[in-house]
Amino acid sequence: xxxxxxxxxxxxxxxxxxxxxxxxxxxTAMLRVISLPANKRTSIPMLVRIRAAGLLDRLAQESGA
Numbered sequence: 001x002x003x004x005x006x007x008x009x010x011x012x013x014x015x016x017x018x019x020x021x022x023x024x025x026x027x028t029a030m031l032r033v034i035s036l037p038a039n040k041r042t043s044i045p046m047l048v049r050i051r052a053a054g055l056l057d058r059l060a061q062e063s064g065a
């Protein structure tokens with residue numbers, strides 16, 4: 001649920017949420033979630049991995065990402 005809220009918050013017009021997430025290491029954290037080895041990936045539910053990928057997509061558009 002929290003990742004979905006962050007994805008929606010990234011749509012605000014000023015870009016402040018995306019900047020804060022990038023500065024706080026959000027890109028690295030989301031990359032870790034989606035790039036786990038197959039034997040560890042199953043410990044994270046598919047929905048969480050999908051939302052992490054979506055959030056990463058939104059953050060990638062921010063400079064500094």
